[in-house]
Amino acid sequence: METEIAPLLSVFRINILNKEDVEDAGFYLNPVDKNGNVVLGDRFENIRQARAGLLDVITSVSQRLQTVDEHIPNFHQVGEKVDQITHDIPNEIMSQWEADFDDLVLRQSPSWGNKERQAADIVRIIKIAETLGIRNYMTSNECSWDSARAEYEEMLSIADSLISDHSRFPDDGFRLLSLDFGMLFCFHLLAWKCRWPSLRRWALSLLRKVPKREWLLDAKHYHAIFSRIMEIEEAQLGASAEEITQRDLVPPEHARIYDFTPQPSPSSSSSPCSSSNSSGQVVCYAVTFWSKPMGLHGPLSSVTEYMHLEASQPGETAVPSSLIDKHHPRLRTEEIASIGPRTTSAMACLEPNES
Template sequence: MVGESRDAMDPPKEEKLVIRKRTRATGPRVKTGCLTCKSRHLKCDERRPTCFRCERGGLNCAGYGYSLTPKSILGSSSPYSVTHIPSPLRDHEALLPKESRAIEYFHVKVAPHLAGHFHQRFWTEGVLQMSARHVAVRHALISLSTMFETDLLRHSLQDVPKEKEQYALETFNAAIRDLLTMLHDPTTVYVPLAVCIIFVCLDSMRMNSKAVVKHVEGGIMLLNMWFRHQQRRLPLQPSLTASDKTLMEEVLIPIFTWLGMMATTFGRPGLVLDPGLTQPISDGPAPAMESLEQAISVFMRDVTEVFGFSAAMAEMKFQSTVDDKIIAQHERLQGAVHNWKVDFDRMVSKKWSTWTPSSMLSIGMVNAIHLSIRYWLEGCAAPTESIWDDYKSVYEEILGLVEDVVQSTRMVPEHRVRSFHFEMGYIPPLQFVLWRCRYPQIRRKALRILRDLPRQECLFDSKQIAVLYAQVISLEEESLGIPLGETPSDDQLPPESSRIHRIDFPPLPPTSRGRPVNFLSRPNGLDGGWHVRSQYLGLKEMEFLRWFDMKSGTI
């Protein structure tokens, strides 16, 4: 102490050494904050609807709870109740370390990526909640998380440990075994449906189209069986809770609606939901749009009928007369698509101050999809392909919207290496422009965007579609006599006689040359029958692509 001295040679007196622990002032532990900041062990500023820390870091803010609906409509026994469902991140103590790591990786990395523009609630909330209670969902989620990580490593040109791939397969098989015990319980129908969706992602990443179609077929059959069971259900029999009905109506049914349309494209026609499922299952009038996901849910009901109408018109439009009922249905559908857009624009305007930059990109994507559906519906009843030449400004608007979203997405480094996406977003509008637009410059711009987009949306692969429509352009422009390698001027459109009306993928197995494709045109006019040009689309390691002529003839 100050004022005392001691000779340096004197032995020190025995003193008791006291080590005081360093302490810091703490208040009550904060249990609020967004789920993303919690999982990263960071302090959250708790700004709503998304926190500033996540927005500044370019992360997807996972929100402030797992509830799919307001607390007022959640029953205490609901598997989606905030009080009933523990956070999967808190339940990690009961799991093996690699299981816990896979679930946390899914929460932080995989779920925000798969959620995309339109499926936030399913991937960032619903499937995580279900994984906390149902082992089938948990195993499927772990398998997808592990597969997604190996896919990321592969695209980053890194070595993929064999044990990771093996673990993904093991948990995939475990999910199948777990699922078999739940298929006949109507009160937990959402569990096998969620597992089906996860399986669709897994086999889409493997490019196993047959398995994907089987998963979609199983999910739609299960939904239809459940709906028929609900119609026959006695008053005292157990049923879904209010929150489960919301999950089914606003999340799962819209997802399986467009999955069914995808399955039709890949060789499973007629795979549709029961018409009753596309109507609200909840009692009372349909709620007003309050979110982008809810808007997409409503829109998909119209798109389902548009898709069916377009398929029916593929042959009917060549008949000399069209039934008045078909004309009335066409007008009604056009009115429904128009009214949806009016309601959507009203919601966007009403909530303008709440939209984040990410939300604005989503709104642009919705507008591009809407334009594609609206004008596809408008022109699909015309027998001639030249009708599509009237929509030049529409094609330009679609490309502008898609290009804005693509450019903004490229600013996020992770999006440049991750090619797999669950939702169908960019590819369908680009495909619409590539097929229906015959203006050379616009068409080639759409092709460039698609080629520069290393993206897979479920089974729709940007590389394959770019090659397919590059061939359509080549076949249609043959008659123009343009030297090889030169681009026609913008007023040089292919004649009606050389335009491709349909593209068919016959149910034939691939050969060593590739997958057979039929291109159908009407070179002799509407009464001259179909001319079929069959070719093989050769794919080697998804990089080297070549066309082989198979046959050509008139039917």
């Protein structure tokens, strides 16, 4: 229960439940002190303990980051106290976990088999992604993500090695379902926030190979959304895809998508996506893309495109959503009008991906 089922339930809670529910749940696998800080212990004895510890760190950091949105009504009111909440304390917790994890690897990795090494790799890639998420939580500049190129390359190398291992993914190279630590959160960084063209395309190719469904989240949905985001951003470069890759061009700030919010589009005669197949494998979503077309200090604007998102297999799926926590006034509905114009445009439906 403690080493297998409880971590799975914790991942489920983090990935699926709304933030309001996560905050109230307060579910930890390790002890928590009177101040709400996770107590990890002196050292990890195995990968399972390290994994459970990382899940608790992620839960703890997520709850601390949420206090920013709850108690700071305006981004410009962020001060030293909030900076401590979002940087110093999470970094301290993460540093403790990392020290314990490095100690575990040093002590036990020589005796590990392939299964244990892969488990350690999965834990490591999740840790890198979480660290980058914390680092960029308070940033208002999307270009700040570009400084993490070394981390992106390390994550992609690990992911490629895991996905390419035929002993782990036999037959056609992927599983249909994963209930464990997934990599969809990692690919939010690699296929969206990483704008280095060669790395981004590498990430998109790997995203097509990961387990098709992670809990109720469908990898194919995210591949379509992130591919569209790349098209929108790179359209501003005025160059072909080949030239963009060869010259290693990254989109300017005003072209970048800050966030995306999909909503199922109701089927009606007036809806541009009124058609869908009877099996429910293709659903029309109104996907709103948020950007700052007037530059970093300009207002947030949005455009909504109607997209047919094809599921990997029959069955119910969760509505795709951004898994990256980001402090931004846009997240408060009542402040949207004061941020900038909200432009909704019904684009032509994208056809389901045939490949």
